[in-house]
Amino acid sequence: MSGLQPFGARLRRAMDERGPLCVGIDPHASLLAEWGLNDDVAGLERFSRTVVEAVADRVAVLKPQSAFFERFGSRGVAVLEKTVREAREAGALVVMDAKRGDIGSTMAAYAESFLRKDAPLFSDALTVSPYLGYGSLSPAVALARESGTGLFVLALTSNPEGGEVQHAVRPDGRTVGATMLAHLSAENAGEEPLGSFGAVVGATLGDLSSYDLDINGPLLAPGIGAQGAKAADLPAVFGAAVRNVVPNVSRGVLRHGPRMVALRDAADRFADEVRAAVGAV
Numbered sequence: 409m410s411g412l413q414p415f416g417a418r419l420r421r422a423m424d425e426r427g428p429l430c431v432g433i434d435p436h437a438s439l440l441a442e443w444g445l446n447d448d449v450a451g452l453e454r455f456s457r458t459v460v461e462a463v464a465d466r467v468a469v470l471k472p473q474s475a476f477f478e479r480f481g482s483r484g485v486a487v488l489e490k491t492v493r494e495a496r497e498a499g500a501l502v503v504m505d506a507k508r509g510d511i512g513s514t515m516a517a518y519a520e521s522f523l524r525k526d527a528p529l530f531s532d533a534l535t536v537s538p539y540l541g542y543g544s545l546s547p548a549v550a551l552a553r554e555s556g557t558g559l560f561v562l563a564l565t566s567n568p569e570g571g572e573v574q575h576a577v578r579p580d581g582r583t584v585g586a587t588m589l590a591h592l593s594a595e596n597a598g599e600e601p602l603g604s605f606g607a608v609v610g611a612t613l614g615d616l617s618s619y620d621l622d623i624n625g626p627l628l629a630p631g632i633g634a635q636g637a638k639a640a641d642l643p644a645v646f647g648a649a650v651r652n653v654v655p656n657v658s659r660g661v662l663r664h665g666p667r668m669v670a671l672r673d674a675a676d677r678f679a680d681e682v683r684a685a686v687g688a689v
């Protein structure tokens with residue numbers, strides 16, 4: 409339908425060419441203030457454009473966090489549309505961080521909002537929540553397959569509260585988080601060079617060797633920088649699966665703005681640290 413190669417293949421190529429770093433576009437009110445911008449639509453637009461201009465030509469992935477744009481209503485969403493378009497035009501893949509999840513029939517509409525080729529917010533991939541049941545995501549899985557896009561499914565999140573749901577043990581003895589990883593593994597079976605259905609697994613979680621992270625898909629790993637994890641931790645957390653890790657840094661890069669050169673340098677530093685850590689495995 410879209411003529412796009414599958415997301416997993418496009419992501420693998422981008423990771424090989426640019427390194428695996430994902431920079432988050434999270435225009436917190438506090439960051440707008442630090443950058444000398446007003447907490448309004450003009451400030452939001454300036455912030456987002458600056459990040460795109462600074463790093464979209466060098467990192468594999470940009471991840472705008474939709475909440476910070478929705479905060480401003482329809483005009484904020486218009487800035488989000490422009491941000492996604494410009495980031496993609498500059499050569500970055502865009503993962504829309506909207507963490508959608510609903511009953512299947514509604515999920516289909518969420519998927520169309522972000523993954524249908526002619527949607528104003530069309531993105532290369534979308535973060536989704538499987539906690540209405542993994543099967544509730546199937547309309548999004550189907551549309552992603554059709555449009556050459558991908559999903560990142562919340563499996564083991566970086567926040568300390570996530571454990572009460574994700575570490576819960578099911579009657580079959582598996583944890584809920586492990587079950588999500590197993591669903592993704594099945595989704596990606598046989599795909600080369602990488603499946604399009606990723607998991608979100610926090611870089612903050614310590615040793616994950618009790619989980620099978622070998623899902624033949626990307627592992628989006630937030631938590632580096634502001635949440636305390638370091639690039640050097642990645643091999644210990646992810647083991648051999650580190651080759652498929654896309655580490656996200658948002659505030660750790662963004663706090664270096666508004667000067668474009670400083671943002672670029674910060675992204676390059678994280679990219680180097682990530683490359684060194686991943687290469688060491």
Ligand SMILES: O=C(O)c1cc(=O)[nH]c(=O)n1[C@@H]1O[C@H](COP(=O)(O)O)[C@@H](O)[C@H]1O
Pocket residue numbers: 432434473505535564565566567608609610630631632633634635656657658659660
């Ligand atoms: O899906 C996400 O991106 C995500 C999942 C998760 O488990 N933890 C997590 O922090 N995130 C997002 O990753 C970003 C982390 O931002 P920083 O802590 O500023 O680097 C935010 O946009 C979060 O919403």
